[in-house]
Amino acid sequence: MDTYIYEYGDKLYINLTNVCSNACVFCLRNTSDGVGGESLWLSREPTAEEVIALLDKKDLDKYREFVFCGFGEPLYAFDRLVEVGAYLKGRGKKVRLNTNGQGEFIVGAGAALRLVGAVDTVSISLNASDAEKYQEVCCCAFGKAGYDAMLRFAKECKDAGLRVILSVVDTIGTDEIERCKAIANGIGVTLRIRNYEK
Numbered sequence: 628m629d630t631y632i633y634e635y636g637d638k639l640y641i642n643l644t645n646v647c648s649n650a651c652v653f654c655l656r657n658t659s660d661g662v663g664g665e666s667l668w669l670s671r672e673p674t675a676e677e678v679i680a681l682l683d684k685k686d687l688d689k690y691r692e693f694v695f696c697g698f699g700e701p702l703y704a705f706d707r708l709v710e711v712g713a714y715l716k717g718r719g720k721k722v723r724l725n726t727n728g729q730g731e732f733i734v735g736a737g738a739a740l741r742l743v744g745a746v747d748t749v750s751i752s753l754n755a756s757d758a759e760k761y762q763e764v765c766c767c768a769f770g771k772a773g774y775d776a777m778l779r780f781a782k783e784c785k786d787a788g789l790r791v792i793l794s795v796v797d798t799i800g801t802d803e804i805e806r807c808k809a810i811a812n813g814i815g816v817t818l819r820i821r822n823y824e825k
């Protein structure tokens with residue numbers, strides 16, 4: 628049976644799609660079928676109504692945050708993401724989108740503005756301080772242009788009033804982390820340094 632929502636810690640994660648424009652060398656999908664013993668590979672993507680029906684069966688007050696994440700890029704399920712996010716926001720919940728940030732290519736212009744009212748926070752995997760290094764680790768289907776598109780999307784989300792976090796893993800080295808900090812500062816957003824777990 629497909630896993631569309633799953634608990635991890637005090638958060639509830641929403642898994643809408645397995646499609647992704649990246650093929651990151653560190654992606655969990657390369658080494659695992661899912662999280663916490665649940666397979667996140669989908670035989671069929673859910674409708675927004677199906678996800679909302681599953682959420683309705685849960686005690687939503689139990690969770691500190693609801694996160695669109697899963698085994699794929701949630702922007703590929705954009706309309707459903709917006710519908711489910713708006714439902715959760717309507718219930719007074721905190722909602723985060725974890726994304727590769729390639730909204731410009733995947734959704735088109737205006738994606739950031741459409742996220743307003745559906746999510747509070749957009750967490751974008753920055754991964755590297757320039758397009759070349761990014762392409763080496765993320766193997767983006769849009770080529771090196773994916774990197775600049777990601778930074779523009781981060782800025783658009785920030786300008787739309789969303790909380791934006793850029794993230795890197797701690798294995799990239801202190802110099803590279805400093806360069807990534809400067810990029811985040813330049814956009815006026817936070818850099819989160821994630822612990823890399825194999």
Ligand code: SF4
Binds near residue numbers: 649
């Ligand atoms: S962007 Fe996320 S889902 Fe896509 S390949 Fe990279 S780590 Fe995996």
